[in-house]
Amino acid sequence: MQSGISRALLFILFVLVSGPIKAAEAAIHILANESVNTHTLSPAQVRLIFAGRTQFWPNGERVKVFVLKASEPIHTEFCRNVLQIYPYQLERIWQRITYSGQGDAPVIVNSIEDMVAKVAATPGSIGYYNLDGAPPEGTYILNIGERE
Amino acid sequence: MKRLAVTGCVSLFIMLASCAQANDNLSWHGFLAQGLTRSQDSAFITDDNTFSRELTEIGINATYTFNSSVSLAGQLVYLDGGNRYRQGSRVDYLFVDWRVAQYFDWQMNLHIGRYKNRHWLYSATQDVPQTRPSIILPQSLYYDGNRDMALSSDGIALQSTKVGDSGSWEVRWSLGRSPLAKEETKKFLSPLAQGRVKQDLVHQFSTYWQPNFSQWQVGVSLLQSDFTYKPAEQDILLNGTSAIDRLTLAVRYDSENWEFSSELLRDRLRYKGDFTEGVTLDIDKTGEGGYAQFRYFLSDSITGLVRIDTYDVDRQDRDGALLDLNPLGPIPRYYGFMDTATFGVSWDFAKQMRLSGEYSRNRGAGRLSTVLFPNSLIQAEPYWNTWSVQFMYWF
Numbered sequence: 367m368q369s370g371i372s373r374a375l376l377f378i379l380f381v382l383v384s385g386p387i388k389a390a391e392a393a394i395h396i397l398a399n400e401s402v403n404t405h406t407l408s409p410a411q412v413r414l415i416f417a418g419r420t421q422f423w424p425n426g427e428r429v430k431v432f433v434l435k436a437s438e439p440i441h442t443e444f445c446r447n448v449l450q451i452y453p454y455q456l457e458r459i460w461q462r463i464t465y466s467g468q469g470d471a472p473v474i475v476n477s478i479e480d481m482v483a484k485v486a487a488t489p490g491s492i493g494y495y496n497l498d499g500a501p502p503e504g505t506y507i508l509n510i511g512e513r514e
Numbered sequence: 515m516k517r518l519a520v521t522g523c524v525s526l527f528i529m530l531a532s533c534a535q536a537n538d539n540l541s542w543h544g545f546l547a548q549g550l551t552r553s554q555d556s557a558f559i560t561d562d563n564t565f566s567r568e569l570t571e572i573g574i575n576a577t578y579t580f581n582s583s584v585s586l587a588g589q590l591v592y593l594d595g596g597n598r599y600r601q602g603s604r605v606d607y608l609f610v611d612w613r614v615a616q617y618f619d620w621q622m623n624l625h626i627g628r629y630k631n632r633h634w635l636y637s638a639t640q641d642v643p644q645t646r647p648s649i650i651l652p653q654s655l656y657y658d659g660n661r662d663m664a665l666s667s668d669g670i671a672l673q674s675t676k677v678g679d680s681g682s683w684e685v686r687w688s689l690g691r692s693p694l695a696k697e698e699t700k701k702f703l704s705p706l707a708q709g710r711v712k713q714d715l716v717h718q719f720s721t722y723w724q725p726n727f728s729q730w731q732v733g734v735s736l737l738q739s740d741f742t743y744k745p746a747e748q749d750i751l752l753n754g755t756s757a758i759d760r761l762t763l764a765v766r767y768d769s770e771n772w773e774f775s776s777e778l779l780r781d782r783l784r785y786k787g788d789f790t791e792g793v794t795l796d797i798d799k800t801g802e803g804g805y806a807q808f809r810y811f812l813s814d815s816i817t818g819l820v821r822i823d824t825y826d827v828d829r830q831d832r833d834g835a836l837l838d839l840n841p842l843g844p845i846p847r848y849y850g851f852m853d854t855a856t857f858g859v860s861w862d863f864a865k866q867m868r869l870s871g872e873y874s875r876n877r878g879a880g881r882l883s884t885v886l887f888p889n890s891l892i893q894a895e896p897y898w899n900t901w902s903v904q905f906m907y908w909f
Contacts (some may be wrong), residue, residue, distance in 0.1 A: 410726060411618045411675040419675060422616055426582040427547050437814060450727045454811065455768050458645075465642040467577050467607060468623075469588025470541050 369502045394444050394496045397482065398509040401427060401489040406509045413449045415492060417456060418471055423490060431472035432481050434494035440478065444494050448510070542576040547905030549870075551596060558897035559596040569597035569904055571643050573606070577903070579899050587609040588628075591641060597892065598650075598658040600695055606630070606641050607666045615674075624673040625688075629671035631664060632686050633720035633735040635764050635777055641665055642908075645807060647775075648858050648872050649902045652823035653881040654803035655762065655777050657702060663692040681725040682808040684733075688718045703754075704887045708746035715740050722764070733764040743787065754787030771811050778804035780829075785886060787820040793841055797886070799828040805828055819872070826851045827880045835881070843888040848896040852880040871903040 396412060398404070402423055407415070414420045423430055434441040439478045445453045461472035475481045478495050485493040486504040501507050549569035553559035560566045570664040575589035588608035594601045606774050609627035616622075632638040639645035640656055656664070669690020676683045691713045693706075694702075699711045720735030743754035766775040781801040803825030810818045826832045827850050834850020858872030879894035 407618065408677075411684070414618065414675075414677060419621065420583045420616070420618060421615075424618075428579075428582070452768060461642070461645045462638050464543055465545075465575060465589075465645055466632065466638045467575060467585075467589065467609070467611065469577070484827055 378398050394448055395501075396448070396510065397485050397493050397495050397501060397505050398489045398508045399485055399489055400504050400506060401415045401466070404508065405506075406511045409450070409510055410446075411452065412510055416449055416472065418469050419459075421469045427490040430488050432475050432484050432488075432491060432492040433472045434478070434481065435474055437477075440494075440496060446487065448494070479507065522577065533610035537578045541579075542573040542574065542575060542832075543909060545642055545644060545906065545908040547571040547904050547906040549649065550905075551649075551900055552900065553596075553737065554899040554901070556879065556882070556894035556900075557597055557892050558894065558898070559598055559764065559900060559902075561597070561779070565901070566596060568594050568601075569649070569902060570594040571641075573641065576863055577611075583613050584615075587611055588703040589641070594813060595658065595870075599661045600697060604662065619677045622672065624812040625671040628666050628668050629690065630666050631688065631718065632671075632673065633688075633718050633737070634762060635733070635766060635889045637664065637776055643810075643904065643906045644868055644908045646855060647807060648819055648821065649904050650856075650872070650874070652777075652807070652821060652856075653825050654805055654825040655779055657881055659883060662698070663694065663713065663716075667692045667713075679726070681723055681728065684720075684722045686718070686720045689715070691715055701890065702884050703743070704750065704890045706750045706889065707743075708749045709751065712742050712744060713739060714742055720762075725843065729768045731764075731766045735762040735764070736760070737762075742884050750790055752788040752790060753783070756786070757784045758782070773809045773811075774807070775809075776806045777805065778802075782870070788841075793840060795886075797841075799830070801825060801827050802829045803881075810815070815862040817860045819856065819860075821854075823854040823856065824852070825881045827885045834878075837885070840886070840888070842886065845885060845888055845891065846879075846896075847887045848878045848894075849882075849891060851878040852882070853877045866908050868906040869903070870906065872901075874900045876900070 370496055403425065404423065415429060416431055423429055435456060441454055445451055463469045464471045467469045475484055478497060481493045482495050482502055486502050518863055527642060549561050550565045550567060551569040552565045554563050571593055573589055573591035577587040579585045589601065589606040591606050592603040601893040607630040608629050609625040609629045612624045614622040614624050624844055630638060634655060636646060636651060636656065640651060659876060669689065671687065671688035673686045694713060697709060699707055702711055716737065716739040718735065718737045720733060722731055722733035724731040731900065739758045741756045743751055745751055745753060760779060762777055762779045765776045774789030783799055783801065785795055785797040805821055805823035807821040812818055831850055834847035837847055837850050854874050854876045856874040857873055860868055860870040862868050876898050882892040882894055883890055
């Protein structure tokens with residue numbers, strides 16, 4: 367009985383302390399409007415932007431973030447593999463920022479095609495996409511790597 | 515009054531909606547929550563053991579961004595929580611947000627005005643129903659009798675977020691004071707008190723750390739606050755001061771399907787005062803408490819909650835035995851502690867709509883009111899329950 371409890375406790379401990387969510391090779395890219403003019407961001411910086419904590423680009427332009435609905439598999443994949451957080455955590459951060467006067471939550475769009483069109487048309491905007499081919503006119507793929 | 519407050523909120527809503535359409539720099543949001551609630555064998559929420567509609571929260575907030583450095587943010591709310599806090603409308607926060615530094619890895623904001631306290635896990639949005647894990651927050655930390663004072667203060671606050679190789683650090687510091695309504699003086703002290711309690715100063719500091727791409731977050735916060743009693747010409751209390759020192763530790767772990775959070779606190783409370791009856795008060799006691807909360811996401815729309823919350827008014831007298839010898843008159847021993855088990859469920863049944871329900875079983879009454887003045891105690895039996903169901907809509 368005692369060893370059963372010990373094993374259960376060890377299992378719980380393992381689950382609690384096991385490492386962060388494993389990053390996978392994501393086919394999802396960060397898409398930015400050409401006015402953003404920043405080419406590489408660290409993973410932590412990307413997370414700050416999509417969490418709504420970075421509200422302005424270094425050039426003073428307002429950051430506008432577009433995301434898909436939380437129930438969309440691409441959004442879940444983006445959260446897990448790129449931001450390395452769970453969608454509900456992101457939503458909790460947005461609520462906290464929105465309802466404490468700290469900024470705005472991202473704009474939710476209906477489809478990837480809609481996202482691409484909105485990023486292309488909105489200066490200072492950022493989103494993500496998983497479509498093949500070159501990014502559409504007015505946008506570019508923002509790299510995730512070493513901090514600038 | 516309720517109708518006036520609701521009309522005010524709706525008018526503000528329409529005005530903001532029309533302004534927002536014309537101005538990209540203005541953003542606004544709001545919430546509306548109405549429920550049924552009941553406290554059984556206690557006057558914590560209701561007096562007569564019956565279900566009541568006194569579970570109303572209506573709020574509207576707006577942020578106007580002047581430029582990349584300065585914004586103005588504010589929130590107006592109307593609340594009816596039964597006996598839990600003062601019924602009516604209030605400005606929860608209204609501050610100028612100056613972004614002193616804003617780099618990708620480091621940001622610093624200075625808030626001037628009625629700033630929002632952000633020092634505990636849920637304090638940044640404890641006034642917003644859909645952001646809370648439960649309808650009623652754990653009373654050991656988020657003591658409803660103290661709601662307005664804990665939520666915001668008039669003064670300055672500084673907050674900084676730094677992202678580095680070791681993870682993300684948030685540091686918050688604030689200095690201010692909270693205005694207290696006259697009825698709150700009567701609630702804190704005694705219905706016979708004619709003067710006013712004034713908060714001289716509240717000084718807070720907190721820091722939270724989250725390792726890079728880890729699901730753990732840990733934090734610590736410190737609070738120091740002083741109060742002075744300003745007596746009326748005819749009064750039971752001739753003078754009085756009190757001071758509170760609080761230490762809080764917080765931890766949260768997020769998993770894919772569940773979340774665990776816990777906050778522990780230690781409060782040192784000092785009261786000094788002279789009463790007309792010749793009684794002199796000089797009390798120094800330290801309370802301890804905290805909660806452990808587990809939430810399980812049963813599906814994308816349904817969340818279950820289990821929480822244990824505990825508070826001892828005096829760590830040297832955990833069973834309340836010394837309350838028999840209270841200088842202002844004996845107090846039942848079960849006012850020396852309060853233990854609560856809460857079970858709840860939330861269902862997001864439509865976009866931006868939620869239905870929450872919860873039940874709490876309580877032992878003791880040590881967190882219902884200040885356990886010092888026998889005639890200001892909120893009535894409760896040694897064991898009592900609360901039930902609440904609340905509909906929430908937000909935009």
